[in-house]
Amino acid sequence: MERVMCDLTIDYFNGQLTTEEQEAFERHLESCADCQQELAEWQALSEDLPYVSELVEPPVGMKERVLGSILGEDSPAQPVVSPTPVIPMESKKPRKRSASKWLPLVAAALVLSLVGNAYLGWMVQDQQQTLVTQSETVDQLVALVNLQPLEGDSTGTASIVRNGDTIQVVVQASSLPELSNEEVYQVWLIDEEGPDRAGTFTSTGTDGAVVYTLPAGQDFSWDQIAVSHEPNKDSETPLGQVLMASAISAPETE
Template sequence: MNDKPCDHILDYINDQLSDIERKQFEKHLSECPRCQEELKEMEDLMGDLPTYMEQTEPPAGMKQRVLDEVFSNEEEDTAPVRTKRPVKWKAWSGVLAAGLLLSIGMNVYTGLEVSDLATENEQLESSLTEIQTALSELEDSESGTASPLQQTELASAEGTNAAGTATLLNRETRQELLVQTQNLENLEPGEVYQVWLIEGETPEPAGAFTTNDTGSGGVAFTINEEKSWDAVAITKEPQTGNQTPQGEIILQAGL
C-alpha cells in the first residue's frame, strides 16, 4: 500500500498488517533507528491512556466465566485434535538418509513386487494382532479406554525387509503411540531402535526398543506434548537417549 517501509508504523501499531507485511516491517524496524524512536514515542503516548478513562463496573460473574473458559479450553488443548497437514519432514529425512525410500504410507506398495505384497500383508496382519493384544494389555494395566486414532503401515528403507505399523491411540486426555515391527536387523550390543515423532522437520524421541532373535520388537510411548505430528520414523542408534537421530531411517510413515 505504501512505498516507504517507515509508512507502515501506524498500521503496525494498530495491528493492521498482514503476516508478511508485519514481518517485513519488523525487519525494517530492527534496522531503522528513526522508526524505533517513533514506535517508542507512540507507545509512550498511548500506553497509559486507559488509566485516565472512566472506570466501568464489570458485569457480575464475568470473572468466573472468563477464567472457566480459559481453563476449560486449556484442557481441550491438550486433548488431541488431529488435522492432516502437508508432509514437511522430507527435508529432515532427506538430509539424514539420502537414498532411502521416501514414499509414504500406501505408496510403498507400488514399489514392491506382487509376491512381496502378499508377504507384507501377512506380516502386517500378524503385527496387527500383536498390536491388538498389546492394546488390550494396556487397557488392563491402566484406567481409561484407548481408541485408535490412526494406524499406518511403516515404509521400509530400500534393501531391507523391515516392516511395521504405528498406531496413534487416544486415551482420555492424552495420546499414545504404539509401534510394532518385524524383520529388523539384529542389533549390536548397546544399539537400539529409536522411534521419532516428527513435527515439521523436527524429530523428537518417542521411545526406543530392542528386538528379539527373529527381529521383532516394539514400544508403547505416551505423548506428553500437544503437537501436530507429521510423521513417525525409526532409526538405528548407536546408543539410547539420543535427542536427535544419528542413524539412518529404517522405517517411516506420514501421520
C-alpha cells in the same frame, strides 16, 4: 557440402538423424549461424503447439508408479545421516533440527507408503482386534499405519492410542537388524521442523515394540513417524540408518 548440412535442420529438430549424422550436424551447427537461427525459429514457432493437446486425466495410480519407480530404484542413495557417532548432549541444549535432511526421506517414505504394503494388512487387522478386545477402559485407537521399509527389510506398524488426555504411540516391528553393544532402535516423530525423540527399544529375536506416552496435555501434532538404528539410546537427532517410516496423523478430537 555445407548446403547439404543446412538442409538437415528439420530432421535434426525431429530427431530423425542417425547418431553419426546427428554428431556431424552438431559440429556443423557450432559454426553455422544460419542453422542456429533456423533451429531457434522452429523452436519458437512450435512453442505453443503442445497446447493443442486435449487435457486428459492420467491413469489411476500413475503418480505412485512413476515416483515409486524413480525413488525406489534410487533408495540406496537415500540420505542417511552421518555414521560418525556423536557424543550425547550433557545438558538440555536446544534441539538441533535437521529438517532439510529429513524431508526428502519422508517424501520418499510417503510415496512408498502410497504404493501400499498389502502383506502387512493382516498385521494391522490383528492389532486392531487386540486393541479393541483389550480396551476395558476407554482406549481409543485414533490412527494405525504400516511402517514402510527404507533400509533393510524391517517391517512394522505404528498406532496412536488415546485414553482421556493421555496419548500413546505404539510401535511394533519385526525383521529388525541385529543390535550390538549399546545400539538401540529409536522412534522419531517428525514435523516440518524436524524429528523429535519418541522412545527407544531393543529386540527380542528380531521383533521389538515400544509404547511412548506423550507428555500430559500434549497433542499429537506430528505428521511423520520413523524408526532408526542408533549407536545408543542418547541420540538427539538420527545418527544411524532409518529403517522404516510412514505418514501418520491424529484426527482432531471433537
